[in-house]
Amino acid sequence: MSVISFEVIYRGIFQKSLAVKISRTLILAAVKEGKPGISFGRYSDSPERNGIPAKQFGYIADNEEELETVAAQYEPKQVDISICVDDTLCKGVESWAWYGLQPINAVTKPGGTLIVTSNQKEDDLVQHIHRRETPYKLAIIPGEASFAGLWVYKDDGTDARCLAAALKAEPTMCSIASLESAIRENIGSETHVEAAREVYEDLRPVEIEPGQGNDEVPFTFELLKWHEMRQGVVIDGVGGHEGFRGGEGGYEPGRNPYFKKWSTRTMRPVVSFEKCTKCTLCWVACPDTCFDVTPDGFFDANMEACCGCGVCEAICPVKDCITMVNEVVFDERDSQWQMWQENKEDYDKYMDEKITTGKIDGRHPITGLAGAFSGIGLETGHNPETAKIKPLKDL
């Protein structure tokens, strides 16, 4: 029996069409060789919600009976290939479909391949990916998180590149010729075919050994039994407040202890406390009540609560006081104010470094949104002249 299973891990709305396109085209390429397949999204992910991590799945089998055998289990428990189209998701996935943080490689088979579109290097990315007991391969397709929306399809060739990477990972799926013709039929131009061919030739997956990567134990909690739950579809309210980090001064509101939003954000605010005038606007405007009030009256964005919306940056009246920075450059979730208190010079250096390395290019001209939200087109995506995503051979 030979069944190939894969998943595409993406962000709701902005990458939904992209994920569907990757999944469908891969199946359609195999169909060309007489292999049946299915492609489906996880229904309870709520992929129509902004930035929510979500998954698309697919199976390719040798015959219908084999396909039924795997499809009888709606959601694959293990996949040969995991394709992640936003590298900030390497920190883990908190979706609508489950509770707690699921490592990005949670269902990648031992020896399977995790494909990520990223401008990071393998070593840096592995620091974010939870370590596990079995080896897997990591393959990076250079490029920023693609914006291929629900309503419009901003084409940057990510689809074709991911398809080629998937085929490279599991070459028995179909021939490159079938994939190319499926790309022509379902995606379009020769540019895409070229992009695919290039990735197919140049992609070099690296082996990730057991124990390599982020040693943090992923956040989990136990789901209650029916007789342990409160009646009447009632859950405890999030109430109360305490001083800053449980101390005397300042103010920290009560927060949902189960939903940490660690992987909801693609960027995070970095605050320059030197520039802050304590005007309170960020504190008031943050839709998720993320700002803790410090004992000396500053506002400290709490990384257990921030969804990375960028409202605080937009509303802060002081120039360069709040800067949104790509989430992928952070390993920690520490209090920025505490860092600043400990050593102001070090904090300033830290801030400058993060703002430089995690600078968000390709911001949307109107919304100012970045990363998966920015909307980079095919020209900037694949054109070697203007590329943020550089062709592999130029790297």
Place this chain on the structure above:
Amino acid sequence: MATATEQQQGAGVHLLTGSEVMAHICRLADVDVITAYPIRPYDTVMQYVSKFIAEGDFDADYIPAESEHGQFEIVKHASACGARVFTGSSGVGWLYAMEPLAVTAGLRLPMVALVGCRALDDPGAFGTEHNDAMLVRDLGWMINFPDTAQEVIELGLLAYRVAEDPRVYLPCAIAMDGAFLTHSQATVRLPGQDEVNAFLPPYDRGDLLLHPDNPITIAPQANEDWLMEVRRQSSEAAKNSYTVLKEAHADFSKIFGTNTNPFLDEYMTEDADVVLCGVGTLSLPVKVAIREMRKEGKKVGMVRLKWFRPFPTEELRESLSRFKAVGVIDRDYSFGSPYHGGIVYNEIKAAMYGADKVPHLKGFVCGLGGREVLLEDVKQMADKVISMGQNDAADNEVDWIGVRG
């Protein structure tokens, strides 16, 4: 001078419609919030309720809503805030409130509602059919079908007592036959306030109370990781409603000095060969026809279900196993269902499956749209059941009785 209500409200015997008795239940139960929207035949209850309030004999928030949907939403929320509530509707009006009806049961809110049973459109019709009330039977609603204005006292007070029990917390529909019960006056013995107070404790929402001092979230989005557990809780609550109802009924009998069976009303069944089964006011023509048939030596009896939810499976199996044959009369329809029978027929058949002794069961559809169930109709049905019993042969055909053609 005493108001009309004062003259009427004392304990003792009065001439009252079923709706009017329900209004008295509201008053005696000291209901806090009532919402109204007009549709006949249920709306007669609101005429009495508003009169009691206008005359100062009853203190409740009485809110005329903009539609049935709003009407049921308002009391749903009031119930979450700890108010004892009452509302009601009929026919397609009740269906227009279907969303809050489902949600109320899902949220385990002990709303009590009067369904003045009425045919569903189309065609537009005023008369009794039970399909409106029956539409909530799978959602967690308790449903009872009083057959007389007097029985509204028992089933109305039990509705509040059982619905508001924390082991249950489920809404209850009092399904009252339009015209025959909602609009017909009969002599009724009203209970006194002290008796009612002894029977019915105040509604206590406990730690599920929606109140600023008790921060909770009600009805968050809950996907497949939670929903099955939530439904399992509702199933448990529905199971509990059976036990709690039995308990409450025993208290009711003690406090009010009555002697009824909690679930089944049996008439001339001791020596009966066959019985007719059904719900609601058709018990009257059935009983009278049985008396007449008895004179001809036909041993016919009646078993009437007072509660359709909780469904008294064990009691019914025990009772019906005693007879050779059973006829089930439905004042409702379930088009395309097994043997094209009605809802009560199908449920009784399901309940009897696997009983030690299963009588032959025949279904009838009769009295739709408020058409009178005539004595001849009852006799015709009884004869068919008798011959089924005599032949000891199943007759799965469901017959329409009293239909032209």
